[in-house]
Amino acid sequence: MTVRARIVGVGTAVPPTSYSQQEVLDTFQITDARARGVFLNSAIERRHLVLPPPGADGRPVGEQQGDLLDKHRTHAVESGIRALEACLKRAGASLADVxxxxxxTSTGFLTPGLSAxxxxxxxxxxxxxxxxxVGMGCNAGLNALNLVAGWSVANPGELAVVLCSEACSAAYAMDATMxxxxxxxxxxxxxxxxALIAGEPASPAHPAGAGADGPRILRFASHIIPDAVDAMRYDWDRDLGRFSFFLDPQIPYVIGAHAEEVTDRLLAGTGLLRDDISHWLVHSGGKKVIDAVVVNLGLSRHAVRHTTGVLRDYGNVSSGSFLFxxxxxxxxxxxxxxxxxVLMTMGPGSTIETALIQW
Structure with a gap:
């Protein structure tokens, strides 16, 4: 029998402060009608953010690139620790089992990295x-899952953890552009x-039945769209003196147009059709991205209820969205x-990552 990595636990964490879209507009005193329309028609109700304190004019004080890197380090570590602890608790495991x-992460650069x-x-x-x-963007959670699932199979009985920790507010820039x-x-x-494990736990301290009903990871499929390599970028803005993220307005349609191809390749040779998939866990990339995937794959709104629910309650939390x-x-x-x-993420490259799992 082929040994497969199995998902045995999951955990999430967010900063304690959250804002409605209207509160973000008020906080930054954004009055441009077009910008306000983007915020208020995003299908997002609230997001957890770490914003700087207000200055003399009532707006959040400006943050230099060094301040943003410090923010990333602090909050990626803090939230990451809480998510890791929640994951291990659900798996019935301890830190000693890892x-x-x-x-x-893609919202800051650290050497040594978050793991250390x-x-x-x-x-x-x-x-x-x-x-x-580092730097793969919103699709990176599945890239990591692919690699770590391989590590788990090569090290049966040993517990591995993939941790996606994104301080997106440390990657923000403030100007008047759309x-x-x-x-x-x-x-x-x-x-x-x-948390993943393949085979029986190697440590007696790790409960043999922990996560036993979690799904097995069967296979992965990736698809990169080189013609859209510049459609999602995080690069240096010389005018602002900091890194700045760019999203091409056409990217939802580009992603949607390629979602069918990679999904069909994921299922090829399995005997499965899309209708045989009971659960779709798609990255909460944005309202238009989700709509494009739904249309191109012929999914129901119920099939992506968790994707849209996470977008509504948290916004796009980048690489960890599909785990929420x-x-x-x-x-x-x-x-x-x-x-x-089916798990599906998408991000810079432009790239679509998928995984097939079975309970």
């Missing part, structure tokens, strides 16, 4: 192996962790043995 920690900082902060075994995936308005209306701060949706599916307790699910 044998590989892979950290994902979190291992030091929590006192995780110094023999724990680690990896960091480019900035689109970005600032969309992203929220958050972290999500998922997975957590909501678990809490529903509707997945039954034998059912299939």
């Amino acid at each position: 044998r590989h920690l892979c950290c994902v 900082l979190i291992i030091r902060e929590l006192g995780i075994d110094r023999d724990c192996s680690r990896s960091d995936i 480019r900035t308005a689109v970005v600032n209306s969309l992203f929220g701060d958050g972290a999500a962790a998922v 949706s997975y957590e909501r599916l678990l809490e529903e307790q509707v997945a039954t043995p034998g059912e299939y699910g």
Whole structure:
């Protein structure tokens, strides 16, 4: 029998402060009608953000690039730790059980990376192996899951964790352009962790039945669109003196047009049709992105209820968004043995990542 990595736990965390879209507009005193329309028609109700304190004019004080990097370090570590602890609790595991920690982030650059900082902060075994995936963007959570699932199969019985921790408010720029308005209306701060194990646990301290009903990871499929390599970028803005994110207005339609191809390749040779997939966990990339995927794959609105729910309540939390949706599916307790699910993320490259799982 082929050994597969199995998902045995998930956990999420967000900063304590949250804002409605109207509150963000009021906080930054945004009066431009077009910009306000972008915020208020985003299908987002609230987002968790770490905003700077108000200055003399009542608006948040400006943050230099160094301040933003400090913010990323502080809050990516803090939220990441809480998500990791929640994940291990759900898995019935402890910090001592973690044998590989892979950290994902695109909202700041650190050397050493988040994995080393979190291992030091929590006192995780110094023999724990680690990896960091930086700069791949919103699709990176599935890139990491692919690699760590391979590590799990190569190290049966050992617990591995993928941790996606994004301080998106540390990647914000403030100016009067519509480019900035689109970005600032969309992203929220958050972290999500998922625990994997292949085969029986190697440690007697780890409960043998923990996460036993979690889905097996069967296969992955990726698709990159080189013609759209500049459609999603995080690069240096010389005018603002900081990094700034760019989203091409056409990217939802580009993603949607390629979603069918990668999904069909994911299912090729399995005997499965799209109608055989009971659970769709799609990245909460934005209202237009979700709509494009729904139309091109012929999905119902119910199929992406968790995707739209996460967007509504948290905004786009980048690489960990699909795990927020997975957590909501678990809490529903509707997945039954034998059912299939598809995980899908998309991001810079432009790239679509998918995974097929089975309970």
